[in-house]
Amino acid sequence: MNIKKSIYDRGLGAYLALAFSLMTVVLTLILVEVIGVFATQQVKSNIGNGLAELALQTSDKLDRGMYERFREVRLMSLRSDLTSSQVDVAEKRQVLDERQQTYGYYAWIGLTDINGKVLVSTRKMLEGADVSQRPWFRNALQGKNVGDVHEAVLLAKLLPDTNNEPKRFVDVAFPYANRDGQPLGVLGVHLSWQWAREVEQSIMQPLATRRQVEALIVNDSGTILLGPTSLRDTQISMEPYGIASDLSSGFRVLKWSDGREYLVGFSKSQGYADYPGLGWTVLVRQNIDDAYAPVKRIQRRVLWSGIALALLFSLLGWVVARRIAQPMRALADSAQKVQLREATEIAVLDASYSEVHQLTASLNALVDNLLHKEAALKELNQSLEQRVQQRTRELEDALASVRANEARIRTIIETAQDAFVGVDLNGSITDWNSRAEQMFGWTSKEAIGRPLIQLVVPERFRNSYAGAMNIFHRTGEINLLNQRLERLVVNRDGKEFPVEVTIGLAGEKDTAFFSAFLHDISERKKVEQMKNEFISTVSHELRTPLTAIRASLSMLVDGMAGELPADVQGLLDISYKSCERLVRLVNDVLDIEKIESGNMEFHIRKQPLLPVVRHAMETIDAYARQYRVNVQLDADIEMDVPVDHDRMIQVLHNLLSNAIKFSPPEATVQLLIRQMNDRVRLSVIDHGAGIPAKFRNRIFQKFAQADSTDSRQKGGTGLGLSICKSIVEEHGGTISFESEAGQGTVFHVDLPMAV
Incomplete structure (x- = not known):
């Protein structure tokens, strides 16, 4: 009993010493495992990088091969014996045939005029044919000299069938020009896709049997151009496979469409020298089981070693843990009774180490504090419920007031004598009162949600309306607000009529909208036109007799009728001045009428x-x-x-x-x-x-x-x-x-x- 008490009195330090010893053993085991994991990752990385290197070699060889063809065709387009109109067609055909014989993958070489008619070609194939609609012809004139893989169209029936497969070509074409740089036509070459297959086989064939490796070539649209027969011409997407567009090469573990996982190395075509490349991606894949077979062997060895050590130290740890945990379990049982309201404090354990006694005292203090806080929390909760109810009533009153104001505003708008139209910042109609329905012929249900420009703006003014809206979106400013403006609008029947409109901007940020009140001024415009016509007519009718009267009075004033009595001369001066004033009035009225009508x-x-x-x-x-x-x-x-x-x-x-x-x-x-x-x-x-x-x-x-x-x-x-x-x-x-x-x-x- 004394020995047991001595152990308890020793406290938690002795148990921690034992725990640290166990942790040392466990950390050793973890370290072994971590080393195994890192070794596995390194092996996987080496295998994946090997496949990525194969993909890179294949991609580079494809780019270099295409560069040679790209450069050769460009040089051919500069040869005067092909492009000169002075050279006989037969001589040009001979040059093309000789060039085709130097490289067996040239399926067809042809020379066209600027309109797309084939002037001369190898073995006379397609001579006289119109290829102006073929992509390689159009792209060459636009500066795009290389076309992606495609099946033969015009040449399908002209070329011999050697392997019972569809004929595929890669197009290389350059425009040729005269001495002044004026384009005369296009030199086009169809390069057999069999060339790419042999490039792939030259790299993959030595590894295919030993490592069961497969290569695929995918174009930039995701179509498999070259690969296993079951996958050829199928469509895949790179992004879901984790091959990011900004990575030129690397490897991934991918689950393929056949449900199997593969380790895939990839390399994207980057072009070579001034050959821009076609965006091909080379994928080299190997079944995940075959690729990671060495890794699995390492993992199995590390696993069994770890299991053996873990079992050994777990047994030791269990014995020690029970010894340490016994007082803590008793403390937990006592704390659970407090939780279940079966006790108000945690019992003090006699047979325990000193730290447990301290923990018991602290827990009892904490329990007492929590009980006091629980009572305060209940009181606070009741107060909060009352405040929430009060706030809810206030919000309901405010909402009712807002709805009443909204109803009042809508009633005012509906009973207004002018048409009211609300338009959001995108130009779509949000409000359309009954007066607007009468003015334009569109019902509210038909108008709301539709662009204002389509319903009321005449066709010839729509560009200026769209320009004003664009300026507002860029600058947040518009110079038409809060002014009475005269504008022409159009109704549902297509009839234009003048209106007086006042535009305002209401709301803020996302809730902002334009409000417009429109008043039909058709009758007022008719009255103004009649007034102007009347003034013009009266003024012209007055001008002729006034001119004659003014001339006559001028002669009398100047003494043309001889010397007149002083009183008569005074009356003539008054008459002449009054006539001058009347002439000025008529001239001013005519000028005003010309200015207002735009005829000055x-x-x-x-x-x-x-x-x-x-x-x-x-x-x-x-x-x-x-x-x-x-x-x-x-x-x-x-x-x-x-x-x-x-x-x-x-x-x-x-x-x-x-x-x-x-x-x-x-x-x-x-x-x-x-x-x-x-x-x-x-x-x-x-x-x-x-x-x-x-x-x-x-x-x-x-x-x-x-x-x-x-x-x-x-x-x-x-x-x-x-x-x-x-x-x-x-x-x-x-x-x-x-x-x-x-x-x-x-x-x-x-x-x-x-x-």
Whole structure:
């Protein structure tokens, strides 16, 4: 009993010493096993690399052989005795026949013209035939000089049948040209596939009987070109077999279509010199049992040695483990009782080593801590359940609110007077209200999900629509948003009609979409057209009598009827000025109508700017003297600009007349010309009262005048600045102004410089 107690008092250290001794033995056994495994892997690697080397030799020999044919055919295409039109056909055929005899695998050699007609060939086969649709002919003209293996088409019945197998060829073809480099035709060669079979046999035949090795040649599309008869012409895929496209050679263990496993060495054709190769892959396979027979013998020896040692040390370990585990099992039984609620603490074992006593105390402390935490966890769980219920109710309320808002928005859209169309970022329709159904004739069910461009965009505008969408996808920007635009659309019947559309972008990221409200403005356009036609007709009808009246009044004012009484002369002056004003009004109305209808003609050409400016100043000189105002030109540069001479004089005349009209007597109106980067700026400066602030935002609108008092005192139609703006914009320029009350006004015309 004392001895037993002494052992227990010694503690876990004694048992660990014994355990370390056992571990040393076990590690020795593991080391032996690892050495055996590495030896096995090395042997397998050597066997696999041997097959890969055979595949590499075969692939290299195929590439070198094809390179010789590739180089030889290219040199033949450069021979003048074959390509020259001065050489007789019989002599060319003799050259081709001699070349065929030098290499027995040349099945056919032929020379065609540029249209694919065979001019001369070996043994006169296919002479006169049209081969323009054959791949080797077309590819040669496109720079592809080598064609993959294929069965004979035109030559199948012309060549002798020696082995009762389909005739197969590899094509090599080069275009030939005259001295100027102009292609005259193609020199084509059909190389018998029997050549590749003999290359394979020359390498594999010495090993086939001893190692039972088979070779296969696979093209880049996965078709077996050469190999066992049962596999020939079948299709395989390299990727599932683990032969990655970026590996040129190696080996794999593969399960073949016959259900058997093979060790396969592979090598991909890389070409040779300037021969690009055809992408062939050479596979050399050997049955896995035959290939790894030496490996299995090594594995069996290592296995039996390991089993013997493992049994021996397992017996010793079991005896020792039971001794060590006995107190731990008693401790586990006590802990299980606590788990089953049969006890509240782990019993302390008297007959045990000191570490077990310490572990028992720690476990009891842990059990007590867990019991307290379990109670706290139950309380927390109840609190969490209450919070989850509260959150669930809040989410349900929020969801109900969202659904109510969605229903309200849909009701607003459906009852809107305008058509509403929603389009996702891919251009497909997502929303289509009832007004859209009436406008375009497509029901919501028919429209949603279809591309917008197919339903409403006229054919001639679809390219610009697609271009705008592409720009948006690249940059995330589009310049059509939040503006009222006029566009032409088409309905289901193919009828085009104008609409006023406002486009917006709603949502974010994946939920973003375009929203578009469309209003049919067909009737408004008809009214505008009638108005323009009416204005044009009335203006033309007024112009003829006004011209006659103006001429008559001009003669009377100039004294053509003799001296008139002063009161009559005063009335004539008033009538003449009123007639002049009416003529200007009619001319301005006609110009506005031409601009809006796009019928105003512009003759823009590159010309010096200063003569145009001086001409405009000459035309305004009399008008300036009438108002006792000086006009001063300040130009520090002289340059050419692309302008319409008459239209630019019209712009300057209008701006100068306005400046003169609103300047006080004895004032000076300045006309400045300055260069602003790549533009020319013309500035007309007056020192009048300035433009009222409330009028500035509509100064370029038609019939816009500061107030009726100005109209009576200064005259004018209110159309001049609108016409000026349209003319300047047609020149690719801009017009702007600066004004300060009581200080005067500056109008700027910016024009592009001549390139």
